[in-house]
Amino acid sequence: MKTFSDFGIDISGKSGVEVKTTCPQCSPSRKKKNYPCLNVNTEQGLFNCWHCGWSGTLKGGEWQKPEIRKVYSRPVFATPTQVPDGTVAWFKTRGIDAAVVERNGITKGSIYFPQVEEERDCIMFPYFRGEEVVNIKYRSKDKHFRMAAGAERILYGINDINPDVLVWVEGEIDKLSVEMAGLKSCVSVPDGAPAADSKSYSNKFDFLTEKALEAVKLHIIAVDSDEPGVRLQEELVRRLGREKCLIVVWPKDCKDANEVLLKHGAEILADCIGNARALPIEGTYSVDDIIEAIFNDYEYGPERGVSTSWAEMDETYRVMTGEWTLVTGIPGHGKSEWLDALALNLANHYGWNFGIFSPENQPLKYHVEKMAEKIVGKPFMEGFTDRMSFKEMSESLKFINDHFHFMLPDYPTVDGLLEISQQLVLRYGIRGLIIDPWNEINPARDGNVTETDYISQALTKIRTFARRNQVHVWLVAHPTKLQKDKTTGAYPVPTPYDVSGSAHWRNKADNCITVYRDVVQTGSPVQVHVQKVRKKTNGKVGMVEFVYDHICGRYQPYKKSVLPNTYNMHHRKKEAA
Incomplete structure (x- = not known):
């Protein structure tokens, strides 16, 4: 079998299953010649360049040539010597x-x-x-x-x-x-x-x-x-x-x-x-600049965010571009899964495009496969329920490719992620940006800046990006370690003030959401607690419960009549087998 060096790929000095390096096909001709744009899976022998599209396997060789571009036809046209x-x-x-x-x-x-x-x-x-x-x-x-x-x-x-x-x-x-x-x-x-x-x-x-x-x-x-x-x-x-x-x-x-x-x-x-x-100088406005919008609000009602496509959430949380939402919750309670489901809803119903930084959802193919399961409503792999067909998989992958763009920089910083996101706004018109989670971002600060000040400055940059580009940003941040209830053994529902580092998380966010699940009580629903909504037209403080389908990752509004859900059915089949 060939090695990576046979393809001109240099991974010397790098260890791990998923590594990044320069692309031998496009890096020499790029301005940032040393930027690691080639993703390499050393375990499976896979490589893929997110910049030029050059991909392949050690076993099968190249299966996508570099710089592949759509082939366009050229119309036949004779420039007139005289206009009729x-x-x-x-x-x-x-x-x-x-x-x-x-x-x-x-x-x-x-x-x-x-x-x-x-x-x-x-x-x-x-x-x-x-x-x-x-x-x-x-x-x-x-x-x-x-x-x-x-x-x-x-x-x-x-x-x-x-x-x-x-x-x-x-x-x-x-x-x-x-x-x-x-x-x-x-x-x-x-x-x-x-x-x-x-x-x-x-x-x-x-x-x-x-x-x-x-x-x-x-x-x-x-x-x-x-x-x-x-x-x-x-x-x-x-x-x-x-x-x-x-x-x-x-x-x-x-x-x-x-x-x-x-x-x-x-x-x-x-x-x-x-x-x-x-256009108005950023940060300064006169009534003339917004008079038409005010008249429209008076006549037709103020602008509202779009629905999450879960009707049960419309009264508590709607998504408006130009805002950012803090999402927190205890690890393992489903923050990332719920956010993926929400993003797929917005892409499906409103045609939104997204930028996603989610390093914990690696390797990338695992993340995409989970999203495909949510779209199709069937598992990706063989199991105790019917898996998705090849056609269903292909159609779901095309949808994900059309609407989602994944960011995996080697050294992620707030400035670097926002710079990439700005390019995604220009090229793909993204309306949503998911940063999941905060602790995977490298804190580019010197010793004179406290953690509180750094968080404040970073959140201001994120808010400015959201408003300037009319993008909604979801930022996932973990809470500090919580104490279990001595009687029930359950953790309390985290609040924005429990997020590690600063009260700025709650104060600067337009909206705050906690995803929570009572892991002590079997079969308990997933609770989505909306704990802050800045604009009353976009919701109010409240809680909505969902049933999470462990087979395909979908969320359905909680009703006792639907339990036991497909998760329980799956385990009954497994036990019977």
Whole structure:
């Protein structure tokens, strides 16, 4: 059998089952050449690079080549020598001159539209990257749209990006309208704004990995003023960074750039963009900054967090982005299992993406297998109940891969984890971050900083990250050693003040939850104690009981009629065997 050195993998000087080292495939070409991005399981002979995807086994060899990327097709497109007269005339009705149409390589053609199941004449908007046409947007006369099949979704107008300032719109016509106002540095998102009822649109922002965007100093967000446009604006600001963004406010009688061009002219359009307003300076606000939100609260009621998808918890705890929740409990009482179940609920019902730092749930495949069991409702391995099928396993793994991103740095610090999480916000649009547990984070503090001060500073950084990026953070922290009740032998329910290190845990958290189980009494339910909720619209102090299914890790609301549960059934079968 081959050794790791046969694959160029150097693990010399490292011991243990799970070790990390540099990747021979991608590390030499990376900025951080010495960063250990390759996970190696010395016991099973497995290796996997989380950065480039190079993976394999000592026995089977490489089973995924390095730097594998999706293969895109390239549409056939002939740059027109002259724009057809009919096309020029149509653009004239939209206030756009022939010179702008010609510069952007727009022409006329025909293609099959699946919406109407027939081929129709259309306008063709080529998406250039350099000299190459990467994609084409087709628009029929009756406003049916499609893009080239199998082509890469990129920004419209990449070649025009100026690193000093970049205008963002949500349609090709709007990009051309901005050019009519004298501003060429403008891009349009390829698929428009996310629909008002879409729950998962994080993967629609892959265009943010475009290299040319990294150098842009200022982003002017000039998208539509309707509900989908507002969602697009919020997501762009969240990912690009609010400190680098300005927001355009359109005249009341207009919702986008082209409408301003047609109704008010190129000069007014240029003024709207030139007068883009800054977002409030972080930490300072005026009533004008929030007046619309206040009016909305008055008319429709204050904003609430989303449901945990356990209806029984809606009155005590709802999850709001921009907040953080302390989760504590005695080791072995199910904090991590309950958090995984909650995250899967939010991913399934609302399309949330997550970053997870959970070093105690290692090896990673064990953690993923447990999550798959929760999704399918069946065990991963053979046992006394039917195991999940290969198809069920594959579908659950795809769901986990689409919504969860695991962080396993060699030397985890608060700053390091938040830096990685910031990248996950940009690339994958994560809405949730789980740090489980606190004691696995290395305390990067010098001798002059007390533990209390360090915890205070760290929690402030976490809270700032949550609010700035509109991410909900769950932070798991263990309580200090508790004394058993002398009569019953049971431990008391921990409180946030029992968490080791500082009262800041309770004081700085937006929400505090304790997961507790009476291990003395057989068959007792899992109790989720909500001990603090900062915003009354998101819950109140209270307790909800669950039955934990030990076979597949699911949590169901506790009802005496459902006991004995599948756990007890499993053990009865085992005893009978």
